[in-house]
Amino acid sequence: DWRAETEFVGEVGAGLVALARHPRRLRVREWWQIVEKAGSNALPIVGLISFLTGVIIAFQAAMPMRQFGVDIFVVNLVALAMTRELGPSMTAITLAGRTGSAFAAEIGTMKVNEEVAALTTMGLDPVRFLAVPRVLAGIAVTPLLTIYSMVAGIDGGIVVLMLIDFPLYTLMNQLSGTHKLHEIAAGLIKS
Secondary structure, eight states: OHHHHHHHHHHHHHHHHHHHHOGGGSOHHHHHHHHHHHTGGGHHHHHHHHHHHHHHHHHHHHHHHHHTTOGGGHHHHHHHHIIIIIHHHHHHHHIIIIIHHHHHHHHHHHHHTTHHHHHHHTTOOHIIIIIHHHHHHHHHHHHHHHHHHHHHHHHHHHHHHHHTTOOHHHHHHHHHHHOOHHHHHHHHHHO
8 A cells, every 4th residue: 555655646747847847748737627626625625624713723822811901912812822833723624524535536436437537548648637636626725715814713702802892993994903914824835
């Protein structure tokens, strides 16, 4: 099994290198359809999971921090947690679970229907034809979904804080005064 996995990773890597040398070999129309499956179809679940994570963090942190009079910093806590750690993690888990399994099922169905064997018969490498565009689509949509996840999580925290009588202007001012671009960049690097 380890040998088969290593061979597959090597073939995908070689396919990505070959595509980098000859980018016109990428069939852009089909690649965009794969990007849609991997990206826009994942927006609802990524948004829901991240929003609820932000809500939970804000709700759990607001009450203890209120005892010490620092509950305004809950928005900073949620923003830091979502941008540095949870946004990229939630996106990666969702992409691996939802999109990865969808890709595996699609290629498995193609194998059962002998479409993969037909590609080999026509002289096309199934890994470069099927796996490489999907890996490339995953690489392309992960940072975008991560940004969406960060925003959804922060929005969840803001909703909770607004429900406990913080005005939106105060929360946005607190958030913009302390949250810097390098925090977002750290999360994007992780994604």
